Amino acid sequence: MGGRVAAPLQDAVVQGHHRAVRGLELAEALGVHYQTVGYLERGEYSPSLHLAMRIARYFEVPVEVIFSTEPFPRIGQ
Numbered sequence: 001m002g003g004r005v006a007a008p009l010q011d012a013v014v015q016g017h018h019r020a021v022r023g024l025e026l027a028e029a030l031g032v033h034y035q036t037v038g039y040l041e042r043g044e045y046s047p048s049l050h051l052a053m054r055i056a057r058y059f060e061v062p063v064e065v066i067f068s069t070e071p072f073p074r075i076g077q
Helices: 009-018 023-030 034-041 050-060
Strands: none
Touching: 023 034, 023 050
């Protein structure tokens, strides 16, 4: 059974840590295609460990914030 990624990842990390960022800006910072960020936001793609570590570093959070074995609740609900 694989881990799940926050859906939407960007909302969970950005809102949880008060750093607003656009998808294209995030893609450029992570060195990925902007569509990859879209897949992550919608929960349609689980990042590799290397990408998850880059996401965690970008948002200055532990990598454990990126993965969970259970679905993440939506922020603000």
